[in-house]
Amino acid sequence: MSGGYAIQIQNVEKKFGEHVVLQNVNLDIKPGEFIAIVGKSGCGKSTLLRLITDLEESDSGSIRVMDGERETKKEGVKFLFQEARLLPWKKVWKNIALVSPDQSREAAVKALHAVGLEDKADAWPETLSGGQKQRVSLARALSSDPKVLLLDEPLGALDALTRIEMQILIEELWRENGLTVILVTHDVGEAVYLADRVVLIEEGGITMDERITLGRPRERDSDFAYFEDRILNRVLGRDSVPEKKIEFMI
Numbered sequence: 001m002s003g004g005y006a007i008q009i010q011n012v013e014k015k016f017g018e019h020v021v022l023q024n025v026n027l028d029i030k031p032g033e034f035i036a037i038v039g040k041s042g043c044g045k046s047t048l049l050r051l052i053t054d055l056e057e058s059d060s061g062s063i064r065v066m067d068g069e070r071e072t073k074k075e076g077v078k079f080l081f082q083e084a085r086l087l088p089w090k091k092v093w094k095n096i097a098l099v100s101p102d103q104s105r106e107a108a109v110k111a112l113h114a115v116g117l118e119d120k121a122d123a124w125p126e127t128l129s130g131g132q133k134q135r136v137s138l139a140r141a142l143s144s145d146p147k148v149l150l151l152d153e154p155l156g157a158l159d160a161l162t163r164i165e166m167q168i169l170i171e172e173l174w175r176e177n178g179l180t181v182i183l184v185t186h187d188v189g190e191a192v193y194l195a196d197r198v199v200l201i202e203e204g205g206i207t208m209d210e211r212i213t214l215g216r217p218r219e220r221d222s223d224f225a226y227f228e229d230r231i232l233n234r235v236l237g238r239d240s241v242p243e244k245k246i247e248f249m250i
């Protein structure tokens with residue numbers, strides 16, 4: 001990557017029929033950034049990710065991925081969905097080999113090792129837990145050495161403890177692989193915990209772009225409650241933080 005930006009979104013508008021979902025969206029994302037997108041249900045978060053990988057086409061504006069170096073936006077960009085989307089008739093390692101340029105078992109097992117599941121290479125997807133399926137899906141995404149990872153609520157269906165484990169794993173993989181990550185989540189706490197930057201979408205546009213700057217880089221402790229409250233106040237339209245936090249998910 002020649003260093004300018006991983007993704008540059010300029011004046012993007014997207015309509016479904018008469019319904020304007022996104023308008024005048026501008027966003028520059030630098031290589032290696034971990035950015036979270038939050039906003040109420042239906043505000044257009046998934047649509048924005050889909051536009052980035054050409055799963056949808058914008059009505060106007062432009063989106064350039066990795067300085068426009070790649071022939072298609074999909075190249076070098078991998079998408080992780082809320083559900084793991086594994087093929088049930090293929091063993092775990094074959095699910096990974098499907099998308100990997102080097103389709104060997106060895107390469108698949110290496111990818112599984114990175115998510116702590118090398119012992120499941122010969123398992124059938126149906127025998128895995130929800131968290132394990134998402135790990136396989138993460139291994140599959142990473143096996144083709146992407147530069148950009150788009151995460152569309154990938155942890156939304158997991159129980160609380162598995163979710164925390166996955167958050168830690170995603171952060172490790174991001175750090176080790178020098179990825180650019182865009183995470184869509186309903187969970188403002190998760191956004192602040194994981195991301196360097198949190199973007200809020202409201203009524204079709206970006207209304208908040210908050211850098212999470214703490215004294216100690218990437219060490220998240222109670223300090224991040226400040227950022228979480230700032231973002232939640234905006235989302236919920238309240239002036240000050242209530243003494244007892246009553247709402248967490250949006």
Ligand SMILES: Nc1ncnc2c1ncn2[C@@H]1O[C@H](COP(=O)(O)OP(=O)(O)OP(=O)(O)O)[C@@H](O)[C@H]1O
Nearest residue numbers: 016017021039040041042043044045046047048186
């Ligand atoms: N293919 C489509 N055809 C028509 N309308 C669509 C289509 N895809 C999305 N929409 C509409 O666009 C709006 C934004 O959808 P999108 O899935 O991007 O929202 P979201 O913020 O990701 O929501 P959620 O948090 O609930 O997943 C919604 O009103 C949705 O109904």
